[in-house]
Amino acid sequence: MLFLNILQHNIYKFIYIYIYVFVYMEKMSRIVLQNVNINKVSLFNLLRHLNTAKNQNLKYKSSKLGHTSVLIQEGNEIRELPLIVRNVCGNDICTDSDCTSEINSNTMNLIDKLKDFNSESDRKKAEEEIVDVIRGFKKCSSVKSLIDLLEIVMLDEITPAVALCALKKIVELENFKFHVATYRVSSFLETRTNIDYTKTTILHKLLQIISNGDDQNSVVEALELIPLDQVKVLPSDVYKNILSQEILCRVTESKLNINELCRSIDTFSKLNDFKKADQLWVGIMDKNSQIDESNIITVFRIMYLLKKSRKTIMNMLERRFQDFWHKLNVDELIEIIYTMKLTKCVSIKILEIISRWINTNIHTISETNLTSIVIELNQIGYVDIGIVKALERYVKAKHNAIKNPSLLVEIMKYSSKFNIQSEKIFDGCAKYLVNFNQQLNPSQIRDIFWPFGQLNYKPKCPINFWKTIENIMNKEFFNFKSHETLDMLIACVFLEKHPLNFIHRVFNPSFLQQLYDEGGQIDHTKMKLKLIDQCMTLECKHFQGPVLPRDKSAKSIWIDFRIKKVIKYVSNNIEHVFKDFNISYSIFLSQLPIMSIYFIDALVHPKNSEINYKYINFKEYPGLCSAIIIHLPEHYCWESENLIGMEETRIRHFRKIGLNVITMNYNKLNELKYPAEITEYIFDRYKNMLGPL
Structure with missing residues (x-):
């Protein structure tokens, strides 16, 4: 077992790593202590070299893997993350001479194979043969015909890509046969034993070709077949273990690229193997230099599938995001914000950069996309001066040209949540409410109007504004929900506008019954009614109040x-x-x-x-x-x-x-x-x- 105790200071200082390697021998054990002093060397490169033993006189013959954990310090935070470890026994270690002779023999075999492809025409001919074989697989309409074709092409000579194509076709045909309602059960039972026996042998051989090959994509795609195989053509436990071990082994050798790692994490999660998904964080950190504007969204998409390593990956994405944020489009930024909300792993640095992007490109963003951005920022709970300035410029320039009222509704909800009293935003919304109130439903009118009272903002065009509000209340009073009506009246009294014409409609048995039928928080609703009653009593001379009886019962009031x-x-x-x-x-x-x-x-x-x-x-x-x-x-x-x-x-x-x-x-x-x-x-x-x- 391998235990790592890591004390990492900063990039300009030494990284002291104490590595305790327990090597269990047959009938005996010994402890090897190594003290490694490394200057400016990546931790993940170190782990890769330790696992593959490229720079040591050891070579692994076994692909058996173990699991441990490692303590990683990033700033003031210390996290315990899962780690992949190769289990090495005495029989699996060969001497330097053995390694040299094996390498020489492998090299000679490779040279012998390459002699068959000395010319360009030979290579093209081989590629054409592979394409022909794959086309033949795709034309097969039954598993039996596919197996017959595999016996003709000789399995020992096909490549991992061809083996993967055959494996896909077998799974496709078996699953299709399962879902065909007109399938004859008797015919299936007559041939099931013979075909299953032959098919199982073929499947194992194909899997062996894929696992032993150097095509990383084929291994990942083979694993992706397992959750898609509803008929269980591939025995999930056996095949999953083989392919999982192979992928973990290749991660330790740094063979998978960033897209293959993300696909592997996604597949492990579909197989409910979240522990293995979390172990692939080492590969992502090792390949972080491959992350660019073309694949950073792919990494963000798998964030919610990780648990222990989620924050570590996010910190790495923070550093990479700064290099190419200006190359991303608005849809990708929305997905990044959504991912942070979904994972509850919020990066303030990334949000600050996104705010800068929004402030720079605000007039190129469509109404739909801007609405989505405001909704996500509202739900994630983030505001800064850049976003506020961008929204101010947008509303000021386009308040009369906005076609989707949901955009202004969400902007006002955003202002309400963070108490943003912006003159440009509120005046723009007031003009929109005056000019386009016919296009708004009662709920949207409430959402736009409520922040005026909540934040005590009196619009610059008060006459037209209040005439519009009065007309809306007269026309739509019974179309508002009861609690929306109360919010409209409270906003009026906060702004010292006394809705005397509507008070008798509120303190009415039918309205109070409707308020009760809608449910909600009864105590909160009572407080709204009391507040309206008291405001009108103190401030409106023509109101004969209070209407509600004084509550003299003892009660507890929450005090901050x-x-x-x-x-x-x-x-x-x-x-x-x-x-x-x-x-x-x-x-x-x-x-x-x-x-x-x-x-x-x-x-x-x-x-x-x-x-x-x-x-x-x-x-x-x-x-x-x-x-x-x-x-x-x-x-x-x-x-x-x-x-x-x-x-x-x-x-x-x-x-x-x-x-x-x-x-x-x-x-x-x-x-x-x-x-x-x-x-x-x-x-x-x-x-x-x-x-x-």
Whole structure:
């Protein structure tokens, strides 16, 4: 057994590899310890030389393989990967003189064979004979005629390619015969014994020719026949073991190219032999120089079939991808992103390069392909400035020429997920909604409109925009799903547009019953209804509310642990700034519903006051108390200091009831290390607090 303990520093330093080789002899064993010091030599070339023993006075006569594992360090990560090992016994090792004599004899045999092909005409004649034989195989309509032809051409003289063609034809004929409904069972039974006996001998001989030949493609194609053989013409266990061992053996000798390796991995997975598929990572790493724009997609396609070696292969693809990314087309890039999503093995470096490609070629991408790119990036959870700039340029230039509304829908979903408040994207979508709303179904209208409220963006053409939204709501109100209707109304109140004409349709028994029948998260739906009711009550003078009864039952509200932690961290500084006041932490006010939007991180109220701050009407005492709100990173729009719609509404409602509002940035508080800096920041926010409305 071979154990490798690898300590790899960087490419400019030595690679120290300690190799422990256990050679088991008959009735005895001995341990050989080799300490190899290598400078700038590929690990995988080393493994190949060790396995083939090209530079040693040893030669393997046995193709038996063993399995072990190796520890590979890449940066800060250490992985244990499977490794192929040749098992060597004493009888399988020959001396240097034996190797020399065998090589000489093999060389003489090769020279003797080449004497038959001294002239170009002889070689062409041989090639023509091979083509004729293959044509003869293809013309055979039964297994018996094919076997008769094989007996004529003499099996000992055919090449692996010809043997593979014969093997394919036998499998094809047997499987075709199995699927023919008019096949006569009696006739089949009469000839089955004789043909099967002859066929089995022929199959073994053909397999032997393929295994002993130097045609790597024939070995791989022979393995690919096994999962296609539904009739089991090839005994799967026997043939699979022989061909699997042969492929693994050739991988250790670095004979398979990158395409053959990928095909082998794919076939092993179809045979449910994922362990052998994972062992071929050594071959892919050894042949990484063969990876280019023509076959890199092939390597990506087999990524999901690998388990332990997946991350190692991805790191190698990162390095290769940088050399020819500009030569790939958009379909290949989409497949790469899809593969990373499927394997959950995301490479930020590759995504950054893809972002650069998109930013460079945005106007040459079709609507269908761009839609697929945005969907995949949304699902994989990646955004950067290059992609945002590219989408901005595209929407600005083509918002009136876009034929597929799904593209804008997916762009707005992407903006919604990552809180991207882009003026160019939102204004382009607003104009599209005004001009082409007849082409949109209710769900698409909701998906385009919702981010306006979610990210608190007011379009530059408000009159036409809001007229269009009102007309759509009037016309399509009963075509929207219930939760889509609530989202439309919430987006309106976030933007301080009060949908008074539609409120009576929502707080209606038939609508509420429809909402219940659609199912979904009941608690979340209740919160939406309460939020609409409370927003209209506080902000719309013509709304006689609240409509919903106040929920006074005790309940638990989830509070972000980050808020608790930072409050504990800066509580002394807050109390120092507001030393003339009392501070109450983590509270709800009685005049507001118990909802997460109305949660106050800290409330500053006067000392020795006879008024209970929890129950007073703050409108009668405007500015008496101040609410401190700490905003987490997700409360802000992407790469911006603008707050999202929910947080803006939260601040606005606290000001509406008569509170001062002091906002603080969670990241800023964590960046400040010294108490004096924290105190100065809190005092600055206190001076810039927002007064009651």
